[in-house]
Amino acid sequence: MTPYFENILAALQEASGKVFSPSVLGIIALSGIYGLFVGAVPGLTATMAVALIIPFTFFMDPAAALAAIVTLEAMAIFAGDIPSTLIRIPGTPSSAAYTGDAYALMQRGEGSRSLGVSLVFSVCGGLFGGLALIVAAPSLARIAFWFTTYEYFWLAILGLSSSVIVSQGPLGKGLFSLLLGLFISTIGFDEVHGKARMTLGISDLAGGINFIPAMIGLFGLSEVLRNVLRREAEAAANAKDRGQVFQGTLSLLKRRFAHFLRSAGIGTVIGILPGAGADIAAWVSFAASKKFSRNPDQYGKGSLEGISDATSANNAALGGAWVPALVFGIPGDSVTAIVIGVLMMKGLQPNPQIFEKQRSLIYSIYLVFILANLLLLPLGYLAIRAGRRIVQIPRGILLPAILLCCIVGSYAIDSSLFGVGVMLAFGITGFLLERGGFPVGPVVLGLVLGPQVEKNFMFSMIKSGGDPIEFFSRPVAGSLGLLTILLWTAPLFLAALRSWRTRLEGKGI
Amino acid sequence: MELPGLPIKKTLALALFAALACFPGCLRNSGYPSRPVTIICPWAVGGGTDAVARLMAKLLQDEMGAPVSVVNRTGGGGVTGHTAGAKAPPDGYTVLMITVEIAMMHHRGLTDIGPEDFEPVKLINRDAAAVFVRTEAPWRTLAELEQFVREHPGRLRASGTALGGIWHLACTSALLAMGLEAEAIRWVPSEGSGPARQELLSGGVEVVFCSLSEGKAQMEAARIRSLGVMAERRLEIFPEIPTFKEQGVDWTLEGWRGLALPRGTPPEIVQRFEAFVAKAVSGAEFVEFMGRGGYDARVENSQEFARTFERDDRVLGELLRQSKILGGGRGDEPGPWFFPALLLGGLALAISSLILKRLARPAAAESRSPLAQAASRPAGAWLLFGEVLAAVLVYILLSEPLGFLLTAALLLLDLFRRLRTGWLASCLATLLLVPGAYLLFAKLMRVPLPSGLIPW
Numbered sequence: 028m029t030p031y032f033e034n035i036l037a038a039l040q041e042a043s044g045k046v047f048s049p050s051v052l053g054i055i056a057l058s059g060i061y062g063l064f065v066g067a068v069p070g071l072t073a074t075m076a077v078a079l080i081i082p083f084t085f086f087m088d089p090a091a092a093l094a095a096i097v098t099l100e101a102m103a104i105f106a107g108d109i110p111s112t113l114i115r116i117p118g119t120p121s122s123a124a125y126t127g128d129a130y131a132l133m134q135r136g137e138g139s140r141s142l143g144v145s146l147v148f149s150v151c152g153g154l155f156g157g158l159a160l161i162v163a164a165p166s167l168a169r170i171a172f173w174f175t176t177y178e179y180f181w182l183a184i185l186g187l188s189s190s191v192i193v194s195q196g197p198l199g200k201g202l203f204s205l206l207l208g209l210f211i212s213t214i215g216f217d218e219v220h221g222k223a224r225m226t227l228g229i230s231d232l233a234g235g236i237n238f239i240p241a242m243i244g245l246f247g248l249s250e251v252l253r254n255v256l257r258r259e260a261e262a263a264a265n266a267k268d269r270g271q272v273f274q275g276t277l278s279l280l281k282r283r284f285a286h287f288l289r290s291a292g293i294g295t296v297i298g299i300l301p302g303a304g305a306d307i308a309a310w311v312s313f314a315a316s317k318k319f320s321r322n323p324d325q326y327g328k329g330s331l332e333g334i335s336d337a338t339s340a341n342n343a344a345l346g347g348a349w350v351p352a353l354v355f356g357i358p359g360d361s362v363t364a365i366v367i368g369v370l371m372m373k374g375l376q377p378n379p380q381i382f383e384k385q386r387s388l389i390y391s392i393y394l395v396f397i398l399a400n401l402l403l404l405p406l407g408y409l410a411i412r413a414g415r416r417i418v419q420i421p422r423g424i425l426l427p428a429i430l431l432c433c434i435v436g437s438y439a440i441d442s443s444l445f446g447v448g449v450m451l452a453f454g455i456t457g458f459l460l461e462r463g464g465f466p467v468g469p470v471v472l473g474l475v476l477g478p479q480v481e482k483n484f485m486f487s488m489i490k491s492g493g494d495p496i497e498f499f500s501r502p503v504a505g506s507l508g509l510l511t512i513l514l515w516t517a518p519l520f521l522a523a524l525r526s527w528r529t530r531l532e533g534k535g536i
Numbered sequence: 537m538e539l540p541g542l543p544i545k546k547t548l549a550l551a552l553f554a555a556l557a558c559f560p561g562c563l564r565n566s567g568y569p570s571r572p573v574t575i576i577c578p579w580a581v582g583g584g585t586d587a588v589a590r591l592m593a594k595l596l597q598d599e600m601g602a603p604v605s606v607v608n609r610t611g612g613g614g615v616t617g618h619t620a621g622a623k624a625p626p627d628g629y630t631v632l633m634i635t636v637e638i639a640m641m642h643h644r645g646l647t648d649i650g651p652e653d654f655e656p657v658k659l660i661n662r663d664a665a666a667v668f669v670r671t672e673a674p675w676r677t678l679a680e681l682e683q684f685v686r687e688h689p690g691r692l693r694a695s696g697t698a699l700g701g702i703w704h705l706a707c708t709s710a711l712l713a714m715g716l717e718a719e720a721i722r723w724v725p726s727e728g729s730g731p732a733r734q735e736l737l738s739g740g741v742e743v744v745f746c747s748l749s750e751g752k753a754q755m756e757a758a759r760i761r762s763l764g765v766m767a768e769r770r771l772e773i774f775p776e777i778p779t780f781k782e783q784g785v786d787w788t789l790e791g792w793r794g795l796a797l798p799r800g801t802p803p804e805i806v807q808r809f810e811a812f813v814a815k816a817v818s819g820a821e822f823v824e825f826m827g828r829g830g831y832d833a834r835v836e837n838s839q840e841f842a843r844t845f846e847r848d849d850r851v852l853g854e855l856l857r858q859s860k861i862l863g864g865g866r867g868d869e870p871g872p873w874f875f876p877a878l879l880l881g882g883l884a885l886a887i888s889s890l891i892l893k894r895l896a897r898p899a900a901a902e903s904r905s906p907l908a909q910a911a912s913r914p915a916g917a918w919l920l921f922g923e924v925l926a927a928v929l930v931y932i933l934l935s936e937p938l939g940f941l942l943t944a945a946l947l948l949l950d951l952f953r954r955l956r957t958g959w960l961a962s963c964l965a966t967l968l969l970v971p972g973a974y975l976l977f978a979k980l981m982r983v984p985l986p987s988g989l990i991p992w
Contacts, residue, residue, distance in 0.1 A: 078606075082591065209875075225876070233619075255955075358730065378759075486724055
């Protein structure tokens with residue numbers, strides 16, 4: 028055996044000794060439960076939870092600290108699907124893309140099946156992202172360098188386009204919702220020009236509209252409002268859950284394995300890109316899923332295909348985000364920004380050499396990525412079983428309890444009653460929008476991506492001195508731009524082609 | 537399930553509120569601090585200010601014997617968080633992690649809040665500005681970079697923070713100190729130094745101005761180099777980086793972070809808090825953390841901090857005027873109303889096209905009208921609908937004076953009853969949900985819920 032392999036084996040042995048020690052296993056189990064809880068409570072995000080455990084990580088062994096963060100994140104992103112399915116409030120922003128579908132399945136009595144799909148595909152997606160990190164981190168990390176403001180601009184536009192494509196109902200209504208979200212995102216202090224816009228002198232508005240309270244209002248409060256208007260008989264009809272958690276999940280995985288690979292791949296790449304995380308990954312993957320699907324009309328009305336693809340992508344993004352963080356010290360998302368801080372605190376420098384110098388630590392991160400995702404299966408199953416009971420709670424108790432959840436969740440993000448006000452306003456907006464047949468998902472995406480589109484556009488224009496040519500002349504930017512334009516014009520071309528063909532047929536040629 | 541007779545209900549409800557009132561009071565002690573303390577951090581999770589704020593929260597919690605939590609009030613280029621800190625009740629329970637931007641924002645007309653709105657308590661660390669280039673960049677020294685800029689004014693692009701932020705000022709003032717135009721390097725705003733460094737690595741800009749601690753990771757990855765730091769002398773933690781002074785540019789510029797209380801806080805509380813902070817920063821943990829993170833820990837007491845405050849307010853205000861960055865962007869890009877106007881136009885177009893479609897098929901639309909369906913709902917349902925909205929409003933108005941526990945209990949009890957849940961079940965559910973939510977959020981997740989009448 029070569030010394031190189033002996034080194035690797037020794038490091039692996041050391042790493043597994045660390046990870047499989049009782050204390051680290053205990054930390055993994057605890058942070059797993061904590062992560063499930065944080066993800067399942069709307070308004071609490073994985074980033075918040077990780078920030079909270081930083082002070083504890085100062086006193087932990089680096090392997091233990093990173094194990095806690097990896098586990099917490101994986102659990103939280105899956106757990107966001109639980110309230111998303113059961114009470115239509117995305118637990119974390121990463122579930123927002125398919126909340127409508129999951130809840131629709133719940134109402135049809137297939138909540139358990141939907142959650143089972145979420146769980147199994149989350150686990151697989153997480154493992155895929157972890158494997159990408161293990162196999163190809165140093166080479167994949169270079170993707171981050173292809174991206175400057177031009178590329179990010181197109182990526183954001185692509186994300187926006189996908190939300191309109193997936194939105195249910197007529198295209199015009201989805202577009203309206205998206206534009207509304209984008210417009211609202213321009214409220215607040217404009218950092219490019221140093222001007223306050225539409226803030227009416229309110230200092231809370233200067234910070235802009237936070238999309239988490241907005242999301243809780245649009246999805247959660249609006250559903251409570253719709254529910255109190257519903258007759259009790261109607262409400263009771265959809266409470267029965269007929270399915271088993273893992274019923275048909277494995278065969279779905281087998282059937283859709285190619286789709287899964289595409290989705291997890293999209294998730295991993297978007298995770299690698301700094302500034303785009305699990306939430307965007309879910310949107311883009313969902314849109315791609317619809318484009319490639321044979322049943323695109325099911326999307327938005329309860330498509331297990333869509334859910335499986337989007338939920339694999341958001342968990343795969345987690346592993347992706349660690350790639351540039353470990354290789355170049357560039358965070359792929361907000362959690363890995365904290366991870367870099369933790370590493371440096373421990374005197375460990377994220378750089379390409381870390382894979383050689385700190386081999387045992389890196390291997391223990393790898394091991395935890397696999398272990399945490401495997402642990403997600405039983406813990407997630409228990410969480411689903413516990414969560415399912417929510418549906419059996421009488422409506423008279425459930426609705427006020429959900430309302431309390433909306434209030435506290437929208438308060439939590441920045442401990443301000445302003446957030447509760449935002450939630451209320453968006454609750455009413457969401458209710459009215461859905462009455463009129465407008466989808467609410469694109470509003471959330473507009474809020475998330477609006478600032479990205481605007482800032483990256485403005486930054487790019489400043490960089491080039493007002494010359495827009497670089498939006499197309501850079502190779503990656505140009506390709507992304509072309510892809511976006513094709514996405515928008517393809518339906519027009521197809522329609523033109525179709526009408527031309529029918530005209531030909533009409534002439535009897 | 538419903539219990540007959542008023543007295544029992546009354547007793548039940550009374551017992552419920554008594555229990556709620558006692559529930560959080562067990563751990564109360566007298567004097568300051570007698571309830572949780574919140575540190576407002578005006579910058580986002582993952583950044584340096586957040587990391588220092590969280591360290592201070594942990595250390596202060598040990599010193600003060602009361603929970604200390606960090607709340608990130610971000611946005612508005614720091615305006616939102618600093619304003620929240622200035623307008624907090626001056627009782628010593630809301631502390632602001634104040635940053636150098638406070639001495640800049642009001643000069644730029646972004647807010648009325650300025651240094652005079654705070655009681656400075658302690659300066660925690662300083663962050664000297666440094667200049668970074670890519671490792672493979674042709675300039676080996678500051679002088680070489682200066683030479684290039686002198687020969688090609690306006691060619692290079694730099695980034696590091698938003699327009700008018702501290703690192704932007706570092707760029708323009710350093711150029712002025714070299715006898716160059718403030719705009720000899722074009723400033724490309726960014727959302728912080730992280731994105732700026734990524735932009736540097738991917739070739740979007742040629743120079744980045746930020747602190748050495750921020751650039752530490754990529755420096756050690758040998759991706760970027762620092763050509764100099766704008767400090768009086770070399771930093772202990774980065775002994776290999778030369779200062780601007782050594783290289784013949786007599787210029788220093790430092791950002792800082794500190795803790796401050798809102799103006800009007802009673803002097804004895806300010807003193808007690810300062811004593812707690814003083815103990816926290818004298819421990820080995822603080823020194824170790826700051827050293828490892830690459831933060832230049834230079835503690836100043838309240839008087840020194842007040843002088844720093846006053847001096848920087850003057851100096852930075854003057855620099856902002858000299859560097860002509862009081863106004864807005866450079867004018868290469870569309871104005872601030874370009875996007876809102878574009879979007880409003882789009883919205884108007886979308887609405888009119890939808891109306892046109894509707895007009896084209898009025899009959900079909902009429903039969904499926906959701907409003908028509910809604911009209912058939914009983915009036916009671918709409919009343920309930922209004923009540924849910926009112927409940928949220930009542931929470932917004934009452935939770936601060938009454939506290940989370942009482943307000944939430946009142947709201948839940950009322951809504952349970954309106955949805956025809958029995959008294960016993962309502963009381964039990966309230967008793968389970970409200971303290972449960974309190975424990976989960978306030979205790980486990982450290983979200984400081986409104987305390988109101990019940991302080992702990």
